[in-house]
Amino acid sequence: MIHVENLVKTYDDLKRGRFVAVDHVSFHVAPGEIFGLLGPNGAGKTTVLRILSTVLRPTSGTARIHGFDVDEEPAEVRGRIGFVSNNTALYDRMTAWETVQYFGRLHGMTSEALDARLEELFDQLRMNDFRDVPAAKMSTGMKQKVSIARALVHDPPVLIFDEATLGLDVMVARNLLQVVRNLREAGKCLIFSTHIMREVERLCDRIAIMHRGKILDTGTLEALRERHDEHDFEDLFFGLLSRHEHSPNDFSETTS
Amino acid sequence: MSRSETDRPRPKTVAMIYLREMRDQLRDRRTLFTIVVLPMLLYPLVGTLLLQIAQFTQQHAPRICIIGTENLPAEPALVVEDQLAGDYDEAQGNAKFDFYEWRQMSRDAAVSEVARRFVQRETYDAVLLVPPDFTLQSSDSENKQPVNSLHLVTNPGSDGAAVATDRIYTVLGTYRDTIVSRRLLKSGIAQEVLTPFSVKKSATDSEGGNAMLWSKLLPFVMLVWAMTGAFYPAIDLVAGEKERGTLETLLCSPALRSEIVWGKLAAVTTFSTLTALLNVFSMMITSTLIFKQIGLDPTGGSFGPPPVASLLWLLLALLPLSALFSALALAVAAMARSSKEGQYYLMPLMMVSLPLVLLPMMPGMDLSMGTALIPVSGMFLLVRALVEAQYLQALMHLPLVVGVTFGCLWLATRWAQRQFEDESVLFGDGDQWELRSWVRHLWRDRQAVPTPAQAFGCGAVILVGLFFGKLMVSGMPSDLAGLTRLILTPQIGLILAPALLMAIVMTTSLRQTFRFRMPALPALPIALLLGFTLHPSYMTLGQWISDVYPISEQTQAALQPMSDLIATAPLWHIVLLLALVPAVCEELAFRGFIFSGLIRGGGRMRAVVVSAIMFGVSHGLLQQSIAATVMGLMLGWVALRTGSVIPCLIIHFTNNALSVTLSKIPEMGITGSELLVATAADGSAMYQPIWVLMASGLALTCLAYFYTLQSNEDAEVAEAEIGEPYPSDPGLQPVA
Numbered sequence: 001m002i003h004v005e006n007l008v009k010t011y012d013d014l015k016r017g018r019f020v021a022v023d024h025v026s027f028h029v030a031p032g033e034i035f036g037l038l039g040p041n042g043a044g045k046t047t048v049l050r051i052l053s054t055v056l057r058p059t060s061g062t063a064r065i066h067g068f069d070v071d072e073e074p075a076e077v078r079g080r081i082g083f084v085s086n087n088t089a090l091y092d093r094m095t096a097w098e099t100v101q102y103f104g105r106l107h108g109m110t111s112e113a114l115d116a117r118l119e120e121l122f123d124q125l126r127m128n129d130f131r132d133v134p135a136a137k138m139s140t141g142m143k144q145k146v147s148i149a150r151a152l153v154h155d156p157p158v159l160i161f162d163e164a165t166l167g168l169d170v171m172v173a174r175n176l177l178q179v180v181r182n183l184r185e186a187g188k189c190l191i192f193s194t195h196i197m198r199e200v201e202r203l204c205d206r207i208a209i210m211h212r213g214k215i216l217d218t219g220t221l222e223a224l225r226e227r228h229d230e231h232d233f234e235d236l237f238f239g240l241l242s243r244h245e246h247s248p249n250d251f252s253e254t255t256s
Numbered sequence: 257m258s259r260s261e262t263d264r265p266r267p268k269t270v271a272m273i274y275l276r277e278m279r280d281q282l283r284d285r286r287t288l289f290t291i292v293v294l295p296m297l298l299y300p301l302v303g304t305l306l307l308q309i310a311q312f313t314q315q316h317a318p319r320i321c322i323i324g325t326e327n328l329p330a331e332p333a334l335v336v337e338d339q340l341a342g343d344y345d346e347a348q349g350n351a352k353f354d355f356y357e358w359r360q361m362s363r364d365a366a367v368s369e370v371a372r373r374f375v376q377r378e379t380y381d382a383v384l385l386v387p388p389d390f391t392l393q394s395s396d397s398e399n400k401q402p403v404n405s406l407h408l409v410t411n412p413g414s415d416g417a418a419v420a421t422d423r424i425y426t427v428l429g430t431y432r433d434t435i436v437s438r439r440l441l442k443s444g445i446a447q448e449v450l451t452p453f454s455v456k457k458s459a460t461d462s463e464g465g466n467a468m469l470w471s472k473l474l475p476f477v478m479l480v481w482a483m484t485g486a487f488y489p490a491i492d493l494v495a496g497e498k499e500r501g502t503l504e505t506l507l508c509s510p511a512l513r514s515e516i517v518w519g520k521l522a523a524v525t526t527f528s529t530l531t532a533l534l535n536v537f538s539m540m541i542t543s544t545l546i547f548k549q550i551g552l553d554p555t556g557g558s559f560g561p562p563p564v565a566s567l568l569w570l571l572l573a574l575l576p577l578s579a580l581f582s583a584l585a586l587a588v589a590a591m592a593r594s595s596k597e598g599q600y601y602l603m604p605l606m607m608v609s610l611p612l613v614l615l616p617m618m619p620g621m622d623l624s625m626g627t628a629l630i631p632v633s634g635m636f637l638l639v640r641a642l643v644e645a646q647y648l649q650a651l652m653h654l655p656l657v658v659g660v661t662f663g664c665l666w667l668a669t670r671w672a673q674r675q676f677e678d679e680s681v682l683f684g685d686g687d688q689w690e691l692r693s694w695v696r697h698l699w700r701d702r703q704a705v706p707t708p709a710q711a712f713g714c715g716a717v718i719l720v721g722l723f724f725g726k727l728m729v730s731g732m733p734s735d736l737a738g739l740t741r742l743i744l745t746p747q748i749g750l751i752l753a754p755a756l757l758m759a760i761v762m763t764t765s766l767r768q769t770f771r772f773r774m775p776a777l778p779a780l781p782i783a784l785l786l787g788f789t790l791h792p793s794y795m796t797l798g799q800w801i802s803d804v805y806p807i808s809e810q811t812q813a814a815l816q817p818m819s820d821l822i823a824t825a826p827l828w829h830i831v832l833l834l835a836l837v838p839a840v841c842e843e844l845a846f847r848g849f850i851f852s853g854l855i856r857g858g859g860r861m862r863a864v865v866v867s868a869i870m871f872g873v874s875h876g877l878l879q880q881s882i883a884a885t886v887m888g889l890m891l892g893w894v895a896l897r898t899g900s901v902i903p904c905l906i907i908h909f910t911n912n913a914l915s916v917t918l919s920k921i922p923e924m925g926i927t928g929s930e931l932l933v934a935t936a937a938d939g940s941a942m943y944q945p946i947w948v949l950m951a952s953g954l955a956l957t958c959l960a961y962f963y964t965l966q967s968n969e970d971a972e973v974a975e976a977e978i979g980e981p982y983p984s985d986p987g988l989q990p991v992a
Contacts (some may be wrong), residue, residue: 011680018701053508056679075510083508089501093283094276105272106509150505 001158001189002029002052007061009047009213021047023213024061029189029206031157034180036204037193038237044213045193046085049162052191053083065158079107082151085162090146092136096127099135100149107154114153121149125179141172148179159183161192165199177203201233209240216240265514273511273519274526281489281527290488291527295481295535299542306546317350318420321374323367324358324386332434340427347430351423354380358388368409375411381420383409384428392435472617474570475636477539478532479613482578483585485531487602489524490585495598503682513676517586521669524582525575532574566643573639576661577632581609583668590675590682616640623649626804628656631664704765706758708862711853714758715870718845721750722874732817736829739821743833747841751874755845770848775898776965783894783903786958787910789951790890792943794911795918798883805879827920835912839905846871846888847895847904855896864892887911890959899967 009022022044029035037045050056052063054074062069068076090099100121104114122128125145135143144164151159161180165173180203183190192204200207201221208218217224217240221233230236281287325335333341338355340348361367371383385407393404408424410417437447497503506516588605592598612632621627623637623646634657641650675681706714725746733739759769767773822830846867854863872885891904919941921933932947943951 012697012701050683055504055507056683075512078508078510081508085504089505091276091280091502092500093280102272102276103509106269106511108510 001031001066002027002035002191003062003064004028004048004052005062007048007051007063008059009044009051009056010059020213022051022058025210025213025215026061027208027215027218029191031189032184032187033205034184034190034192034203036200036207037191037210038195038197038200038207039193039210040195040241042212043195043210045210046162047213048210049083049085049160049191049193052077052160053081054078079154080156080158082154082156082159083162084147084151084160084164086164086166090135090138090143090150093134095132095134096138096142096146096149097122097131099146100153103150104153109154117153117155121152125149140168141175144168144172144176148176152183156188158189159191161190163193163195165194165196173199197234197237209237211241211244214244216244265512265518269511269515270518270522273516274522277493277520277523278526281492281523284492287489287492287527291485291531292534295531295538299535299538303542303546316416317352318381318416318423319352319354319379320382320384320420320424321354321356321380322384322386323356323361323371324388324390325355326357326359327386327388327390329392329435332431332438334427334431343434344427344430347423347426349423349426351420358386368407371407371409375409375414375417378411378414378416381410381414381416382424384424385409472640474536474540474566475573475639476613476617478536478570478574479577479632479636480610481535482528482532482574483581483606483609483613486524486528486578486582486585487589487606489527490582490589491592491595491598491602493520493524494586494589495592496595498592498682499594507682514673517669517673517676521579521582521586521672524586525579528578528582529574532578533571569639569642573635576665577635580632580661580665580668583665583672584609587668587672587675590672623653624804625653625656628653629660631660635661698762702762702764704763705769705856706763706849706853708853708856708859710758710762711850712866714755714845714853715850715866717754717758718751719870719873721754722746722876725750726876732814733821734817736821736825739818739825740829740833744837747837751845752841755849759849769852770844771852771895771899771901772848773900773902775900775903779898779900779903779962779965780906782958782961783906784910786894786955786962787907788914789954789958790907791911791914792948792951793955794883794887795915795943796948797886798879801879801882805882807877807879811877822916823919827917830916831913834916835909838912839909842871842874843891843901843905843908846874847891848901851892851895851901860896864889864896868892894962897962897965897967903962 004025004027007022007025008020011019011021025044025048027035037048039045047056051058051070052065054070054077057071062071064070065077066080068080070077094102097118100118101114104117109117122131125148127142127145127149130138130142133142135146138146147164159180165176168176177199180190180192184205192199194200204221206218206220207224209216209224217227219227224236225231225233228236228239230239322335328334334344335341335355340353358367361370364370367385371385374380374383387407390406391404406428408421410421436450440447440449494503497506507513511519584605585602588601589598592601609632612630613636615621615630615633616627616636621633621637623634623641627637628634634653638650638653638657641647641653729742733742755770759766763769822834850870851863851867854866868885868888868891871888871891872881875881875884891907894907895901895904918933921929922935922941932944933941934944935941
């Protein structure tokens with residue numbers, strides 16, 4: 001469903017010069033699977049996900065979503081993904097209903113189909129209470145629900161959650177994780193990026209640990225634990241990171 | 257690229273985005289206030305204030321004092337019982353007169369001193385002194401030197417002085433007329449001899465007068481508001497959305513970049529047009545009412561509402577201009593990361609656009625071939641011609657004006673769209689800019705050729721340098737050495753040096769930066785032939801330009817000593833100085849450094865157009881600039897086709913060399929030269945018309961040859977993204 005092959009993204013940066021934000025990243029995600037992208041801030045997670053959502057263009061390498069190349073057929077890709085991020089804000093002066101409706105229309109949905117879908121989504125996510133509340137007056141939890149509804153309105157097969165729990169209170173974050181699980185049950189293909197290890201442990205089927213633009217290791221939680229002979233996931237994560245800091249070359253060998 | 261091919265905007269999506277933006281803006285109280293409420297309130301408020309002020313000036317009656325009433329002639333009487341005589345009621349108007357006798361005033365101090373004190377303390381706005389020995393001059397006067405002048409004392413610094421002076425002149429004028437007519441009557445001459453004819457003032461139909469006024473004022477007000485009206489929505493719709501994070505939401509929706517740009521552009525244009533319309537509407541109503549109320553008419557004609565036809569013409573012109581401002585504002589606002597930053601960026605845009613709006617207001621500006629080519633101003637003048645019912649004039653220039661306006665609009669929208677496709681513009685992080693790390697970055701991340709930004713920078717350095725350089729030149733040189741210095745200093749010091757220095761510091765390959773590549777071998781002799789055969793057309797172009805935009809006599813006179821020097825100097829010296837040096841310096845800078853930077857990242861067209869404009873502007877005189885821009889476009893195109901600076905060098909050199917030696921060719925006595933060059937009646941040399949025709953045919957053939965060429969290297973460079981390593985630069989190849 002998602003195939004990423006040798007993805008590279010470089011920037012010209014004032015301080016660091018030519019900066020490699022994403023360094024030959026490869027992974028794939030199957031339908032009905034939650035793929036976790038775990039890494040500290042600045043690891044390159046958001047850049048990878050922005051490339052997948054066609055907002056950024058890769059410097060080299062390929063990424064295909066549902067068979068469409070993100071660089072060559074961005075419009076096709078955008079029609080098949082839902083993107084939820086803490087960067088993607090809502091329009092302050094639009095109500096919940098209007099927002100979701102607007103994005104549904106942009107996806108080319110017909111009025112009847114859209115109305116039915118909206119009712120369904122607003123029921124599912126329990127958003128009927130604040131249907132006509134403008135985003136400026138919503139709580140963070142409400143906003144997050146609207147964001148999710150916006151991403152789901154066209155029923156995309158692929159969903160991308162970029163640090164979606166950042167800044168949410170515990171209850172809202174918990175609800176969000178439940179929504180993500182439900183989506184997996186519905187057979188969606190999900191990428192979930194975060195820097196919170198507990199979320200990954202509880203949610204993800206497979207995990208990639210990212211640091212400085214590289215994927216250090218990838219696999220199921222069990223596989224990772226076995227491979228690194230470390231039961232505690234947090235220790236495993238920091239162990240990987242610190243070993244990479246000291247001898248980056250070793251790791252590029254083990255991962256390739 | 258595949259991505260841009262699919263970027264054909266769908267009208268439905270554009271409409272959806274447009275409607276959303278409109279709804280969003282209309283829900284914003286601030287926007288509504290500035291666009292709808294403010295103009296509706298502003299003008300009536302300003303109007304009320306104006307009315308108050310007008311009343312104040314009407315109530316403020318000038319105070320005038322006449323000292324020495326006893327010295328005035330008894331007959332005819334000006335003053336009767338401490339009042340102006342009844343005949344002068346009309347002349348007196350609302351002025352208040354006080355009268356004193358001379359002796360009464362001269363008791364304590366000199367009368368002139370008293371008068372001075374009066375006006376300085378503003379007791380009176382004007383004091384008229386009638387000296388004791390004042391007499392009326394007459395032809396049979398026995399007194400040899402009669403004192404027949406009155407003395408008026410005013411304080412020019414005081415506000416009432418002008419009005420008071422005006423009043424007193426009217427009164428005295430009437431008085432004088434009375435005296436003269438009495439004398440004429442006495443000597444039996446009819447009073448009419450004094451006025452053999454009279455002038456009746458009558459304006460043409462008031463409709464026409466109205467049109468004149470409105471045709472100047474209305475477009476100006478409209479355009480200024482169209483600009484202002486475009487700025488704030490543009491900032492909010494792009495920079496504001498970026499700041500609030502909603503732009504990224506929109507960017508990952510299925511809406512194409514082009515659809516987003518067009519939708520937003522349409523929304524900004526709507527607001528720009530609405531702001532302009534509402535302001536003009538409100539201003540019109542208020543001013544019409546006010547001027548009626550106070551009976552004050554600043555124009556001398558009537559200040560009625562503008563004729564409907566002129567309003568319709570204005571509306572027609574407003575739309576494309578609003579769209580143009582909106583596209584520019586959108587592109588500039590896209591570069592900003594926040595609303596605040598956007599406001600900083602839009603100020604310079606306003607400064608650049610304002611002269612274009614002000615230019616048509618200048619006296620003597622009329623629609624002509626020259627003015628039609630100026631963006632915005634041309635449209636403005638076209639509307640004026642239409643409003644003034646000069647339809648033929650308007651129709652003749654319509655294609656030019658429309659072409660220029662839509663050309664600019666197209667460029668501006670393309671620019672806006674490019675901003676929306678540029679990742680660094682959309683997602684540029686808010687890194688703190690720091691001089692030291694920036695300098696380090698320039699040095700450490702040098703690439704084989706300059707970046708587009710460095711190319712723009714180089715152009716700016718050259719143009720600014722030339723501007724100040726020109727200010728430093730105090731006078732025309734008197735000898736050949738002076739002339740040599742005058743040419744070499746800017747050429748080497750201000751054009752070549754910056755490019756060379758920047759190339760050494762900022763790039764790793766001088767050869768690639770200056771595009772010093774060997775083109776296909778035939779390109780060299782064909783470039784020479786092109787330079788030779790293109791020159792007659794270039795001369796014709798120059799002639800045409802100086803017909804359209806005549807060189808002022810002042811400028812011609814200032815340039816005369818230089819022309820004389822050139823005419824008498826040795827030929828080799830002149831060719832070296834005016835052909836070789838400029839060809840080398842200018843080509844290396846404009847078709848070298850600047851071109852190689854601008855062509856990167858899909859900028860083939862940008863490289864040709866921008867380098868040509870910079871090349872044009874670098875020539876000081878407007879007429880030269882226009883010709884040079886045209887030449888620059890051609891040279892840029894050749895540079896693009898051959899991928900090299902060398903053919904441009906040859907063409908430039910040949911062209912300049914012919915320009916400076918043409919007048920000397922007939923003298924050289926080369927056999928056959930008379931077939932090409934003839935001497936005109938005024939001694940100047942010119943091409944034979946038949947040769948002009950043949951040469952342009954040959955030049956076209958040469959151009960056709962260049963058309964067949966294709967520079968592979970340039971194609972690669974243009975395709976590659978700026979951030980990517982330069983293709984033919986082995987040092988920066990991506991690690992496989």
